[in-house]
Amino acid sequence: MRSGDARAQILRVIRENLAQGLEPSPPRHLAAPxxxxxxxxxxxxxxxxxxxxxxxxGEGRRSPSPEGRGGQGVRIQHFxxxxxxxxxxxxxxxxxxxxxxxxxxxxxxxxxxxxxxxDAPVVQRILQAVGNGIAIDRLEQLSRDDLFACDAGVTxxxxxxxxxxxxxxxxxRERSRLLSLVPPxxxxxxxxxxxxxxxxxxxxxxSTSSHAITFITGxxxxxDIELTLVVGVxxxxxxxxxxxxxx
Amino acid sequence: MTFDRDARAALADGQLRGALRQxxxxxxxxxxxxxxxxxxxxxxxxxxxAIKDETLAHLDRYLEEFVANAERAGARVHWARDAAEACDIxxxxxxxxxxxxxxxxxxxxxxxxHLNAALARRxxxxxxxxxxxxIVQLAxxxxxxxxxxxxxxxxxxxxxxxxxxxxxxxSDDVATLTAAARAALRRRFAEAELGISGxxxxxxxxxxxxILENEGNARLTTSLPRTHVALMGIEKxxxxxxxxxxxxxxxxxxxxxxxxxxxxSLLTGTxxxxxxxxxxxxxxxxxxxxxxxxxxxxxxxxxxxxxxxxACLNACPVYxxxxxxxxxxxxxxxxxxxxxxxxxxxxxxxxxxxxxxxCGACREVCPVKIDIPALLLHLRGQxxxxxxGKSRVLERLAFRAYAAVMQRPHVFEWVVGVARRLRIMPxxxxxxxxxxxxxxxxRSFREQWRAGLRDQGGADA
Numbered sequence: 001m002r003s004g005d006a007r008a009q010i011l012r013v014i015r016e017n018l019a020q021g022l023e024p025s026p027p028r029h030l031a032a033p034x035x036x037x038x039x040x041x042x043x044x045x046x047x048x049x050x051x052x053x054x055x056x057x058g059e060g061r062r063s064p065s066p067e068g069r070g071g072q073g074v075r076i077q078h079f080x081x082x083x084x085x086x087x088x089x090x091x092x093x094x095x096x097x098x099x100x101x102x103x104x105x106x107x108x109x110x111x112x113x114x115x116x117x118x119d120a121p122v123v124q125r126i127l128q129a130v131g132n133g134i135a136i137d138r139l140e141q142l143s144r145d146d147l148f149a150c151d152a153g154v155t156x157x158x159x160x161x162x163x164x165x166x167x168x169x170x171x172x173r174e175r176s177r178l179l180s181l182v183p184p185x186x187x188x189x190x191x192x193x194x195x196x197x198x199x200x201x202x203x204x205x206x207s208t209s210s211h212a213i214t215f216i217t218g219x220x221x222x223x224d225i226e227l228t229l230v231v232g233v234x235x236x237x238x239x240x241x242x243x244x245x246x247x
Numbered sequence: 248m249t250f251d252r253d254a255r256a257a258l259a260d261g262q263l264r265g266a267l268r269q270x271x272x273x274x275x276x277x278x279x280x281x282x283x284x285x286x287x288x289x290x291x292x293x294x295x296x297a298i299k300d301e302t303l304a305h306l307d308r309y310l311e312e313f314v315a316n317a318e319r320a321g322a323r324v325h326w327a328r329d330a331a332e333a334c335d336i337x338x339x340x341x342x343x344x345x346x347x348x349x350x351x352x353x354x355x356x357x358x359x360x361h362l363n364a365a366l367a368r369r370x371x372x373x374x375x376x377x378x379x380x381x382i383v384q385l386a387x388x389x390x391x392x393x394x395x396x397x398x399x400x401x402x403x404x405x406x407x408x409x410x411x412x413x414x415x416x417x418s419d420d421v422a423t424l425t426a427a428a429r430a431a432l433r434r435r436f437a438e439a440e441l442g443i444s445g446x447x448x449x450x451x452x453x454x455x456x457x458i459l460e461n462e463g464n465a466r467l468t469t470s471l472p473r474t475h476v477a478l479m480g481i482e483k484x485x486x487x488x489x490x491x492x493x494x495x496x497x498x499x500x501x502x503x504x505x506x507x508x509x510x511x512s513l514l515t516g517t518x519x520x521x522x523x524x525x526x527x528x529x530x531x532x533x534x535x536x537x538x539x540x541x542x543x544x545x546x547x548x549x550x551x552x553x554x555x556x557x558a559c560l561n562a563c564p565v566y567x568x569x570x571x572x573x574x575x576x577x578x579x580x581x582x583x584x585x586x587x588x589x590x591x592x593x594x595x596x597x598x599x600x601x602x603x604x605x606c607g608a609c610r611e612v613c614p615v616k617i618d619i620p621a622l623l624l625h626l627r628g629q630x631x632x633x634x635x636g637k638s639r640v641l642e643r644l645a646f647r648a649y650a651a652v653m654q655r656p657h658v659f660e661w662v663v664g665v666a667r668r669l670r671i672m673p674x675x676x677x678x679x680x681x682x683x684x685x686x687x688x689x690r691s692f693r694e695q696w697r698a699g700l701r702d703q704g705g706a707d708a
Contacts, residue, residue: 006326010481010535014307017542086509140522144437144471164507177524181466199507200492208453208488211320211518212470212525215511220463223503224379224395226402227270228421233378233429235463235510 082165086218100129112151153179172210250598253573277504299552316454320516334365346440352465354445376464391571442468446479497614501556559609581609600626
């Protein structure tokens, strides 16, 4: 099999060149000034690197990290500041009833006529508050063309990242991949308990059993024409976060 | 030499230079503002470089680990020794899946292997979906910047192009132009059977590939079609999932001056159940194409640490004047000047190691601290050793004569004396064309010294 040959040959050439690289150190004048010798990252020579210990799913890992500076209140404020900075909108809600009312208002104000919700039960529940001429579709019944014709997608987000104003969506939790991308409006429901301080915190918490994890920071954007910022290219123009306050 | 000719043509293009100046200056400023948000930028750079060095030193092992984990998650991995092999692999996948249209998100590796032409030869239509790449493809051109492919085009040119190719009413409103591209590309996304993307990072520990972008086209490319092909250079692998943290701090800030790009897609294998969203098949193509050779020495190996942010382009005084096309390679700018000769052969890119003033601005901004000036010098040495550059008989003669004169003080004095009397200037056309060489002093220092400067100077000391 050709690919097998290629694999063997590429790996052989890599090993030969690495072995060669060990012998003569480069002439002094070519050695990179200032570039210190590689710092060992505590990876044993012969055994494979130790995998990150990914916390098991469950309520325990949903609680916010205690190490964040200033605690939860500060983190939530930091998160909303960053959401604004990246051009996303946000609304605090204290119950599913409030979330439904907020969603209805957002959709009506945007003039949305067709909306799709994800398969998350909470999304299905709050969508019931939406009525008055807005058609509600179910994702599993939509063709690609139907999906392209929708005005808004409603999903949850599993995590928020305060320092960057980022939403994290995991495919193992919910079918949110296309709904958070294709319609011009994306509304995401996020528990304030799931806001991490940093990117590193979020990477340590995401469920790596998801085949797709998506980090979303504000609306879709481009500066490809004369560096002029345009919001809403291939993805949503509007990202609205419903922040469910839970203590 | 084509570089000299193309660089001269670029220098004569006032519009191009204006666009370049604006873009590279703005990116430089945004980058500086973005780094200020990282508490310790320097240690982040050191850590990223250490991770890259560690990976490259054991590249065989990390690749095998990545492949095992990606395959366990349902991906199919293919190995390509060179461009032709990679194009064949991808072309055959497309044919087997019955794809007539493929949507592509931005991938420098696909530019490197000239994938679009290879697909077209099989009767498969590749559609670039990144706005900048789409503009460049419609115009029948090539990207001129790693991050902003259409940096060389004005909105008036793009308006004319869209009016011609998309049949829209001419408009110089950027939002209108962008909306027209979105609408046209949505139709292509609706029909595409295969999506091709690049890869920014591949995590050995989990078999995950990560793709960064701002527009959402990479997300559409990797989630709508039934088949996803991800093309990556073998140097893209990093050991651990947690290592993504430092690279996600460095790459967007260095590339576009963003704290984070709008989207990061972390993809691990294929969907787990039929009801899941996403492609049925994920094919990962590992491309060597000259990379493994670069592991042979510590100097050349460091170019494999590059994360393709483009910061060195924006900082380079040469790139800022001539733009990407003059380099005649898919990889322009300082990093292109060191990658191109190593990937595509010294003979084809012998002029590129000289396309630098060695000022070190590239090394200064590089998020993974690649010593590009040292690499350029190393490659210049190779160009001379292998006689790959243009023959420089006169230059060699001149240096031999210079050495002979400089080793003999009396000959030196005599030569300079003659030159002074006859007002001869050294024939350094390439140098003196743009610079004034100071005239020789009427009396040399040695003459003044002998005539009594020694006694006068002694009093002060």
